[in-house]
Amino acid sequence: MKSDFDALMLARSLDAILVFGNAEHNPPMRYMTGGGHVSHATLIRKRGEPAILFHGDMERDEAAKSGLKLISYSNYDGAALHKQAGGNGLLASAMRAELMLKDAGVTSGRVGVYGTYDLGAIFGMLTHLQKLIPAIEFVGEGREDSIFMRVMETKDEEEVAHIRNMGRITTSVVGRVRDYLTSCEVRGDEVLLKEDGTPLTVGDVHSRIRLWVAELGAELPSGFIFAIGRDAGVPHSAGTPTDLMKLGQTIVFDIYPAEAGGGYYYDFTRTWSLGYATPEAQKLYDQVREIFDTLNDNFDLNTPFGNYNLMTCEYFESKGHQSPLHTKAPVEGYVHSLGHGVGLNIHERPFSGLTAGDDHRLAPGVVITSEPGLYYPEKGMGFRIEDTLWVRPDGKMETLADYPYDFVLPMKKWKKK
């Protein structure tokens, strides 16, 4: 949470943090400003002091929504700086940044650099700035372990409200897809048909998913998964658009919509088999469901997340499947880790893989996915169940959007003969 900044900055010997870019698809800036349509903004937060947002004059109203202390770029005479810099735009930017840092009380020490933005422009500017202020050491942290990833790891109630709202949108879209699929006519060879009598394809379903997510005002990163048969058995296959939708095949449906402009995500997966399931598929689904439920019964405050991944590996191995515990990079069985944190990044701390440290814990405020799965591409099937859960301040785990766990979805206009 934001209240962790000062302690973490102190622990990392950071005297200030410097965030660049607009608030779209830029988690650190979005986190600090709460969104809003600010472009080319700069944020400086000196340790122990409130953050200052430097913004363009035209964006004063949007910048004000952040509730941050504001300074307009027009406080600095751009034309004069440009002249002084001999027409070198990057040097002029650096000279302005020097003045901004000074106004924020930052004239020496270690300053961390953050944001998703144009690398060339910022690297060029920082190269000049470093020469202008040798007393400051500019520092870049690795993405996964940056101070932002640490601060953002635990969410406050307002952030959870955003994630919960995306969960509501997500499950609403999933419900529409379910209604649509189960309402289809079915041909003699068990292929689903569209209203116009032609076969329904995976690509058709992808289009509808995109449409419904957009209609509910969210953003859907490319790479969402609605895959059937063999593709369902490959964890990162998005599904082949030309595949026909058929009864009795496993469908893995994994979507992670975000608030428009790159806000909070929700991550969700269900596995379906339309009309009926083969006995083998039903058996494997039941195993995934069993460990999913067992995990929900066992999640406990402050326990390392990786413990539950280990529990999942052991469970699946006890059922005769491969897992990363005793197989290096398995392609069949349980092939990934149990889950990950979710927030302004679809993957963030805490992580649960076998190499994740014990500091990746179910601490109060953490929002995680639990997503055990089994994959058998050669058998043409795959299974995953995933919810997004919040570790509440009172230590209880809460699934942020409820949705049924039915595997076989009965077809409204088809009955097994």
Place this chain on the structure above:
Amino acid sequence: MKSDFDALMLARSLDAILVFGNAEHNPPMRYMTGGGHVSHATLIRKRGEPAILFHGDMERDEAAKSGLKLISYSNYDGAALHKQAGGNGLLASAMRAELMLKDAGVTSGRVGVYGTYDLGAIFGMLTHLQKLIPAIEFVGEGREDSIFMRVMETKDEEEVAHIRNMGRITTSVVGRVRDYLTSCEVRGDEVLLKEDGTPLTVGDVHSRIRLWVAELGAELPSGFIFAIGRDAGVPHSAGTPTDLMKLGQTIVFDIYPAEAGGGYYYDFTRTWSLGYATPEAQKLYDQVREIFDTLNDNFDLNTPFGNYNLMTCEYFESKGHQSPLHTKAPVEGYVHSLGHGVGLNIHERPFSGLTAGDDHRLAPGVVITSEPGLYYPEKGMGFRIEDTLWVRPDGKMETLADYPYDFVLPMKKWKKK
């Protein structure tokens, strides 16, 4: 065009370029790879040699779609490097980058750094890399004048096909909005009504625009404009969602959809008045239309783009309006410049403002917007007409998507009494 790289690199004394990040919302990587779902990729292009794409093993198929020479990250022993780096992830990345540069034949000289990506991670990595290879000078260029902005300034036929396709989608959405609006019932006070009999708001129209763009498979950056009345008179106002849609008020509708995942844009504006127009609005619209048509008749190969902005300023001033030519930052009249280049960036070279140099020309292959406008917020009205045009290799200008220029849109169920 890509064929300009070597000459431009030589002119800027760049021995190689280094591009980071995935191919989504990252124009340089998208440009080099042609899209595809590659994440955490690195591209190195030594002057005079083909580019090499370094990619994760899992993304081999997607990376292959680029047609580039490929090297998998698994060629470098990540675990050994991590150990050698004493567990410092950024140093390990830098050590791998050193090997990659070596494999690309880059061991000294000036290397430009590009991409939209996590600033902290790349800055941290480059800080280490600079120490590992003192014989290389890593260089960041300003965004507007970077080598990519220069190379991307002229488009080949394949790129134009992408932009043309987005133009088709854009005008199709605009047509749907027009049909929807003109089909509405109208209340006695000239407010449009929805199917359920309640007033139609600007927010309702925004939702439909989002929905229809998504249905056609494109991406709509937040900040698109559908604004009525006073808001239409403020060039960057997106429109107030609670405003009611009424007859006889100017509507500025400016959308710039992009291919999903941050591909090529199209930029388009029409101004409408539903049912009827006030005489004053009609007069101002006719002026915007007149200069718009005059410009189309006058655009000429290799002429500086700014000349046409000047022509527009002079035309509007001759009609008694303010323009930037003789008024500093006007808020009424013609308040912006004529247009800009369009490609993988919604705003790119060439530019047309009064400070743009004569090297911003209508060179063969350039794709520009022409968007003259007039703004009178205090009168509650604004006007802009915008098409995206391509300077063809034969020197002719071509509007990439045709759409009618009607100002007054007759209502199907309403007649002036």
